Amino acid sequence: MSERQRSHVETGMKVVVIGAGMVGNRFVDELGRVAPQIEVDLLGEEPYEPYNRVLLTELVAGRVDLAGLSLPTPNEGRVRVRAGATALEIDRDRGCVVTAQGDFDYDHLVLATGARARVIPIPGLRDGLPRGAHVLRSLDDARDISAAALNAETAVVIGGGPLGLELACGLQHRGVATTVMSVGSVLLDRDLDPSVSAVVAQTAADLGISFVGDAQIASVGVKDGHVTAVQLADGRSYPAGLVVLACGAAPESGLAAAAGLETNVGIVVGGDLRTTLDPRVSAIGDCAETPTGVSGLVAPGWAQARALACSIAHDTEVDLPPISGSAMRLKAVGMSVVTMGVRASTAGPDDRVVALSDPRERRHVEVVARGDTLVGVTCLGAPDLAAHLSTQFDRPGMLPLDPMHLLMGNAPMGGVETASPTAMPATTTVCRCNGVTKGDLLHAWDGGATTVDALAEATLATTGCGGCKALVCGIVDWLEQSDPPEISQATDAVREKTVPSR
Numbered sequence: 434m435s436e437r438q439r440s441h442v443e444t445g446m447k448v449v450v451i452g453a454g455m456v457g458n459r460f461v462d463e464l465g466r467v468a469p470q471i472e473v474d475l476l477g478e479e480p481y482e483p484y485n486r487v488l489l490t491e492l493v494a495g496r497v498d499l500a501g502l503s504l505p506t507p508n509e510g511r512v513r514v515r516a517g518a519t520a521l522e523i524d525r526d527r528g529c530v531v532t533a534q535g536d537f538d539y540d541h542l543v544l545a546t547g548a549r550a551r552v553i554p555i556p557g558l559r560d561g562l563p564r565g566a567h568v569l570r571s572l573d574d575a576r577d578i579s580a581a582a583l584n585a586e587t588a589v590v591i592g593g594g595p596l597g598l599e600l601a602c603g604l605q606h607r608g609v610a611t612t613v614m615s616v617g618s619v620l621l622d623r624d625l626d627p628s629v630s631a632v633v634a635q636t637a638a639d640l641g642i643s644f645v646g647d648a649q650i651a652s653v654g655v656k657d658g659h660v661t662a663v664q665l666a667d668g669r670s671y672p673a674g675l676v677v678l679a680c681g682a683a684p685e686s687g688l689a690a691a692a693g694l695e696t697n698v699g700i701v702v703g704g705d706l707r708t709t710l711d712p713r714v715s716a717i718g719d720c721a722e723t724p725t726g727v728s729g730l731v732a733p734g735w736a737q738a739r740a741l742a743c744s745i746a747h748d749t750e751v752d753l754p755p756i757s758g759s760a761m762r763l764k765a766v767g768m769s770v771v772t773m774g775v776r777a778s779t780a781g782p783d784d785r786v787v788a789l790s791d792p793r794e795r796r797h798v799e800v801v802a803r804g805d806t807l808v809g810v811t812c813l814g815a816p817d818l819a820a821h822l823s824t825q826f827d828r829p830g831m832l833p834l835d836p837m838h839l840l841m842g843n844a845p846m847g848g849v850e851t852a853s854p855t856a857m858p859a860t861t862t863v864c865r866c867n868g869v870t871k872g873d874l875l876h877a878w879d880g881g882a883t884t885v886d887a888l889a890e891a892t893l894a895t896t897g898c899g900g901c902k903a904l905v906c907g908i909v910d911w912l913e914q915s916d917p918p919e920i921s922q923a924t925d926a927v928r929e930k931t932v933p934s935r
Contacts, residue, residue: 446471448745449530449539451520451688453477455486455731456718457545458504460738461512468746473512474537476530480517481572487731487764487897489575490596493582494603494766502572505890523692525711541713541745544689544700545738548682548719548729553591557653557660558678565660566653566676569600578677582607585674589613589663591650592679593620595763598633600677601642602765610641612671614648614663621770624761625811626778628790629797632813633770636795640767645671684720684727699727705751706741715741723753731897732760732866762819771819773826775801775809784808787836802836805829820904824861863904866897871908878912885909 448464450457453475461475477483484502491497515534522531529536550568552558558566565585567578582588582604590601593615604611613620619630620637634644645665653676654662664670684699695701695709699722706721708714718734719727728734737753744751763770777786780801786809788799798818801809806829812819822839825831833839859872869892877891885905889895895902 446540446745447474447538448472448541448543449474449476449537450543450545451476451523451530452545452547452718452720453479453483453514453516454545454547454718455483455504456547456734456738457543458483459735460543460545460717460742462505463739463742464746465511467743469511471511471746474539475512475514476518476520476532476537477514477516478519479571479573482514482516484572485896486570489569489572490599490603491764492572492575493569493578493600494606495579496603496766499572504896505893520688523688523714525692525714528713539713541715543741544708544714544716544720545718545734546685546688546700546716546720548684550678550682551680552678553650553680555650555652557655563653563655563660564658565674566678568678569596570682578604578675579607581675582609585609587611587672588675588677589671589673590677590679591615591648591663592681593617593644593646594623594679594681595621595761597677597679598637598768599763599765600679601637602640602768604675604677605640605642606766609675612643612645612673613637614645614650614665614671616648618646620644620646621761621763624772625770625813626776629776629799629811629813632790632792632795632797633768635792636768636814639795682719682729684722686720689714689716689720696722698722704753705744706737706753715745717741725753735867735897769812769814769816769819771810771812771816771823773810773823774807776811777801780809785836787840789840798840800836800839802832805832807832807836807839823901824863824904828861863908864892864894864897864901866901867893869894869901874905874908875912883909883912 448471450461457475461473464471464473483504485504488497488502518532518534520530520532524531529538550570565581568574569578588604588609588611590597590611590613593613597613598620601611601613619627620633621630637644649666650663651666652664653660654664660673660676662670662672663676686696686700689700690696694711700716700720701709701722702716703709704724706715706717708716717737719729740751740753760773777799780786785802790797796814798815799811800807807825810822810826859870861871863869863871863874873892874888877888882888882891888905894905
């Protein structure tokens with residue numbers, strides 16, 4: 434670190450973060466790694482410690498408990514987590530955030546206010562949500578939906594994207610007859626080609642979930658303050674004791690706008706993640722509108738958090754990470770869907786598309802090769818193959834001579850490796866949400882992190898969408914046999930070269 438950078442860090446700088454969600458919490462964690470001297474106040478509107486919002490549908494489905502949502506908490510010595518401290522005003526002249534708990538002075542303010550759920554403006558919902566109507570953005574929302582499911586016989590989920598389908602599968606798993614409605618003609622229309630979406634709809638039907646596409650929703654019926662049905666413009670009516678809105682989200686920018694900062698779709702920031710009218714204020718995550726758009730996904734938000742933390746700590750320019758919305762892993766009971774990169778309809782003229790389709794068994798697997806690189810993966814009903822292909826994705830030189838062998842699990846003519854941890858190079862990315870490689874896990878294991886939970890704390894693997902947990906468990910099983918903790922190598926032992934764990 435240069436003398437300029439060192440003096441910048443050692444000046445007793447104070448940072449305030451508004452928003453204790455996944456991105457705000459990650460920013461604080463990253464800042465602590467590179468500049469533990471900086472004082473931080475993390476202001477959270479909810480009265481809870483930071484938790485994983487991505488897994489809220491798993492809570493609704495009953496597949497995780499509250500403990501399973503917990504995120505690693507920041508070091509209390511340098512960070513003060515203020516749960517239940519709602520930011521009421523940003524006073525830029527005084528350089529402070531006003532809350533009911535008092536004023537919090539800052540040298541730099543980071544806005545990680547996230548997004549709010551969209552509520553469609555139709556009769557029955559215009560004057561606030563009646564009893565039985567819910568959105569899913571918070572832990573309280575998930576608890577309310579779970580409680581409502583105990584007394585509901587029928588439910589309608591409005592929204593045919595990943596969140597809507599995950600919620601539908603969770604409610605159906607709880608014994609509630611569920612219908613999914615979407616303005617689109619197919620499920621997951623932003624993530625899948627129509628032929629693959631049709632197989633998803635068949636899979637949903639197998640689970641007992643009905644799907645209504647091209648739905649023009651006219652109103653929500655309400656009686657005695659409680660929802661009773663969802664009516665369509667064509668006159669059809671669907672009974673519903675529970676209605677869940679999964680219609681997308683809008684960046685939460687009201688606090689910034691009231692402070693005189695520039696807002697558009699979200700809080701407008703430059704390539705340095707600083708707001709356009711005040712360089713002492715930054716925005717990251719779902720609330721931030723960068724020159725390349727709004728992310729809406731946790732992985733780009735985490736990348737922004739890491740980049741901004743390094744910029745503030747070292748007083749350097751931000752290397753703004755690109756926003757990519759190309760990866761999706763459905764977390765749904767009874768259904769496995771994974772997509773990454775391009776698909777058949779978006780492939781280039783020189784790309785090679787290889788697919789195996791088995792609609793009767795509700796399976797479809799597709800890969801897109803560009804030269805010697807796997808640039809697209811679509812897996813429906815094949816979770817093990819999806820886990821393997823994710824380790825091959827976007828890695829030049831790893832394709833077999835015939836990409837068909839990727840789908841067949843063998844490669845006699847080429848160099849494709851198996852999914853076994855012993856065959857994976859250290860540079861293989863295991864957790865894409867956090868950019869954690871196999872080598873990072875080995876480094877952490879050598880440092881004493883010899884359980885899945887310990888590796889998660891040391892490297893952050895598994896703390897995103899959770900899609901890598903099975904692979905991390907496999908690596909732990911392999912290490913327990915090949916390098917048991919009681920005789921584990923010292924931290925400076927020779928391993929495959931890789932970037933050290935963060």
